[in-house]
Amino acid sequence: MDNSVDQNKPFPVILVEDDDDLREAIGITLRMKKIDFVTHQKAETVLPLLQPGMRTILISDYRLPGMTGLDLLKAAQKLAPDLPVVIMTAFADTKLAVEALKAGARDFLIKPFVPDQLIEIITRHQASGDELVPTIETSKIEAKHSSIIAVDPAMLATLTRCDRVATTDTSILITGESGVGKEVIARRIHESSKRSDGPYVALNCAAIPESLLESILFGHEKGSFTGATKVQTGKFEQANGGTLFLDEIGEMPAPLQAKLLRVLQDKMVERLGSAEPVKADVRIIAATNLNLQDQVKKGKFREDLYFRLAVFPILVPELRNRPGDILPLAEFFLKRYRFNLGRESIKLGPDAKNCLQSYSWPGNVRELENVIQRSVLLCDTDIIGVADLELDENNTFSQVIVQNEEIKPLETPQIPQNGTVIASIPSNSGKDIETVEREHILKILAEVNGNRSKAVQILGISDRALRYKLKSYRDAGYFND
Numbered sequence: 001m002d003n004s005v006d007q008n009k010p011f012p013v014i015l016v017e018d019d020d021d022l023r024e025a026i027g028i029t030l031r032m033k034k035i036d037f038v039t040h041q042k043a044e045t046v047l048p049l050l051q052p053g054m055r056t057i058l059i060s061d062y063r064l065p066g067m068t069g070l071d072l073l074k075a076a077q078k079l080a081p082d083l084p085v086v087i088m089t090a091f092a093d094t095k096l097a098v099e100a101l102k103a104g105a106r107d108f109l110i111k112p113f114v115p116d117q118l119i120e121i122i123t124r125h126q127a128s129g130d131e132l133v134p135t136i137e138t139s140k141i142e143a144k145h146s147s148i149i150a151v152d153p154a155m156l157a158t159l160t161r162c163d164r165v166a167t168t169d170t171s172i173l174i175t176g177e178s179g180v181g182k183e184v185i186a187r188r189i190h191e192s193s194k195r196s197d198g199p200y201v202a203l204n205c206a207a208i209p210e211s212l213l214e215s216i217l218f219g220h221e222k223g224s225f226t227g228a229t230k231v232q233t234g235k236f237e238q239a240n241g242g243t244l245f246l247d248e249i250g251e252m253p254a255p256l257q258a259k260l261l262r263v264l265q266d267k268m269v270e271r272l273g274s275a276e277p278v279k280a281d282v283r284i285i286a287a288t289n290l291n292l293q294d295q296v297k298k299g300k301f302r303e304d305l306y307f308r309l310a311v312f313p314i315l316v317p318e319l320r321n322r323p324g325d326i327l328p329l330a331e332f333f334l335k336r337y338r339f340n341l342g343r344e345s346i347k348l349g350p351d352a353k354n355c356l357q358s359y360s361w362p363g364n365v366r367e368l369e370n371v372i373q374r375s376v377l378l379c380d381t382d383i384i385g386v387a388d389l390e391l392d393e394n395n396t397f398s399q400v401i402v403q404n405e406e407i408k409p410l411e412t413p414q415i416p417q418n419g420t421v422i423a424s425i426p427s428n429s430g431k432d433i434e435t436v437e438r439e440h441i442l443k444i445l446a447e448v449n450g451n452r453s454k455a456v457q458i459l460g461i462s463d464r465a466l467r468y469k470l471k472s473y474r475d476a477g478y479f480n481d
Contacts, residue, residue: 152324176316179366198242
């Protein structure tokens with residue numbers, strides 16, 4: 001049942017999401033952070049609540065029954081012009097996200113997103129008002145005292161290096177393979193800095209279309225381009241007094257590299273369509289998985305910008321080179337997902353732990369998180385075994401577990417006496433984790449003619465987990481009811 005907004009509470013969040021599971025999951029995140037919120041399933045029920053000057057953040061899914069999130073955004077601009085609106089879209093809807101930003105959305109979230117992304121956006125927009133929300137202040141204090149899970153000497157040495165530079169305003173370039181946790185390092189530096197009470201703003205330079213990136217970085221004036229119906233501050237202005245994290249900096253187009261260099265030199269930024277510079281008191285932390293020195297030699301990255309960014313380089317070691325962190329991280333992710341998926345009693349078995357430690361982790365910490373999440377979904381007992389991890393020495397899946405001997409295997413299976421079918425997948429299949437998991441789930445669903453009750457029994461996951469998976473596949477265009 002939808003609740004009304006209590007105007008006496010500062011900055012309540014209005015969440016509009018028609019998917020029950022995702023709405024509940026976001027609600028859990030907000031409650032854990034002690035952020036006040038109300039939920040709605042339709043845009044139409046939100047409209048009567050909107051009024052000028054209201055201190056609220058509106059977060060809406062794009063695809064809704066009836067009015068879309070974009071329709072709601074346009075209506076909100078008329079009813080409450082200063083209302084920050086955040087649009088959530090599926091990965092396949094990037095064009096819609098661009099359309100939403102041009103229409104005046106303050107931010108967008110690409111599904112699936114991690115809780116930290118949502119909290120960062122809410123925190124930033126809440127902190128931009130006349131007062132800070134007490135609950136957000138509490139979360140900031142907790143964040144300052146949080147620590148990265150690290151016991152391996154290689155990672156501890158990296159953290160020591162981070163702590164030495166954190167209290168300065170020195171520009172930092174964080175390098176390392178994809179998935180090692182570069183943004184986690186950036187957040188730690190910000191939280192340990194004298195700017196920790198200021199905003200932390202993150203931008204993935206590779207995730208934004210080139211035509212839109214300049215506007216997002218530097219902001220724009222009303223009428224500066226088609227669709228620019230109001231003044232929009234850029235990431236530099238949003239991060240004023242705090243930290244701006246530029247991820248995938250190596251993917252920034254050459255024209256923007258020149259403008260970024262000028263901003264870093266002058267400490268001033270000009271919005272598109274404006275000749276009036278605005279002060280940009282921002283500490284820059286950049287990150288890349290590319291070798292920028294090689295990019296400089298190839299003429300793909302400006303040498304002067306490289307030296308401006310890489311005043312203090314930090315290399316985050318690959319997970320395979322910090323083996324002491326594998327099991328502590330695995331236990332951390334297990335604690336998270338067994339709670340989220342309702343499997344509180346599940347544990348890692350001894351063989352599974354040995355397997356995790358001997359695996360080379362080409363996808364680093366991000367891959368480890370995916371493996372643990374998947375194993376919680378697939379395991380049909382309280383002990384996660386090697387087969388539940390679906391890993392092999394070639395860094396690809398070796399097995400898919402199907403808890404029903406009548407289902408056709410992907411290849412000729414071995415059928416143990418307990419009725420579990422073990423279907424092998426070629427190690428050179430070239431498919432990533434998400435692809436194999438998606439194909440397996442959809443195959444099982446097809447085998448049972450769409451009967452989800454049978455599918456969850458076969459897959460060994462909860463009905464809620466299956467519905468959330470199918471929702472993500474549907475939004476990405478892989479699945480239709």
